[in-house]
Structures are given as structure tokens and as C-alpha cells.
Amino acid sequence: MPNVSPFHIAIPVHNLDECRTFYREVLECEEGRSSDHWVDFNLFGHQLVIHFKPKKEAAELHHNPVDGHDVPVPHYGVVLPWETFQTFAKQLRSKGIEFIIEPYVRFKGQPGEQATMFFKDPAGNALEFKAFQDMGQLFAK
Incomplete structure (x- = not known):
């Protein structure tokens, strides 16, 4: 099945204004439609929607x-072109992002070799961005 369409993902946030600022200014996503309870963003060509959800006890x-x-x-996250990943990682570092897993190359020399990094948004949602020098390795075993 060809993968030519953008995906859509909706995530809960307990701090709509703070997350709106994070996605717009830190990740530099273009803002789309919005209401008092949700905001659409263009996340590298994909539709990300942050939806307000009251904060409950922090889940582990x-x-x-x-x-x-x-x-x-x-x-959640996006697979980026290799050079875009490198540029994005540098931008995040310059903005003081605290990484869960610093940008590095995973599975070096093995099938599925990829650059990856993990960090959280202000609501605690974990994000992963990755890249392959050879996109043919995306599903390699």
C-alpha cells in the first residue's frame, strides 16, 4: 500500500496555551484552525491537533x-528526510530542548539504521523524530 497521504493525530494537552506556543514557536509548526479547546498544526506536512483535556493525576x-x-x-512523531532531521535537531538544541534520548544513530550498520531523538511537549506527551539515509530501510528486518 503506497504511503502518500499525510496522517492525522490528535493528542490531549492540559495546558492549551503553553502547548500552542511550544508547537508554534519551538517546533515551528504552522498553526491552522482552532477553537477555545483545540488547535490544528502542520507538523512536517501532517495534521496534528492538540485538544484540551483537564489534567488528572500524572500517569507514569x-x-x-x-x-x-x-x-x-x-x-508519536514523524520520519523526516536525513538532512531535515539534522537541521531540526540543531534547532531544538539551540532552543534548549531537554531530550529524553539525545539525537543519535540507532541500529548502526544493521537493517533499519536510523537517526532518532525523543523529547516531551509541555503536557508531557513523548515525541520521537527519526530519519533514514535510505528510506528503503524504514521497514527493514
């Missing part, structure tokens, strides 16, 4: 071991 973030790191579950 689960982690799974991957390549010697504790990968947060759940998480």
Missing part, C-alpha cells in the same frame, strides 16, 4: 528497552 510513563535506551511508550 512506560518505557521499553530499544538499542540500549529506555524508549517512552506511548509516543
Whole structure:
């Protein structure tokens, strides 16, 4: 099945204004439609919607071991072109992003070799951005 269409994801945030600023100014996503309870963003050509949800007791973030790191579950993000990833990682560093997993190359020399990084938005949602020098490796076993 060809993957030519953008995806849509909606995530809960308990601090709409703070997250709106984060996605617009830190991640530099173009803002689209909005209301008092949600905001659309263009996340590298995909539709991300942040929806207000009142904060409940903080849920413990689960982690799974991957390549010697504790990968947060759940998480979401985008696969970027290699150069875009490198530029984006530098921009995030310059803006003081606190990484859960610093940008690095995972599975080096193996099928699925990829650059990856993890960090959280102000609502605690874990984000992963990754890149492949060879996009043919995206689903390599």
C-alpha cells in the first residue's frame, strides 16, 4: 500500500496555551484552525491537533528497552528526510530542548539504521523524530 497521504493525530494537552506556543514557536509548526479547546498544526506536512483535556493525576510513563535506551511508550512523531532531521535537531538544541534520548544513530550498520531523538511537549506527551539515509530501510528486518 503506497504511503502518500499525510496522517492525522490528535493528542490531549492540559495546558492549551503553553502547548500552542511550544508547537508554534519551538517546533515551528504552522498553526491552522482552532477553537477555545483545540488547535490544528502542520507538523512536517501532517495534521496534528492538540485538544484540551483537564489534567488528572500524572500517569507514569512506560518505557521499553530499544538499542540500549529506555524508549517512552506511548509516543508519536514523524520520519523526516536525513538532512531535515539534522537541521531540526540543531534547532531544538539551540532552543534548549531537554531530550529524553539525545539525537543519535540507532541500529548502526544493521537493517533499519536510523537517526532518532525523543523529547516531551509541555503536557508531557513523548515525541520521537527519526530519519533514514535510505528510506528503503524504514521497514527493514
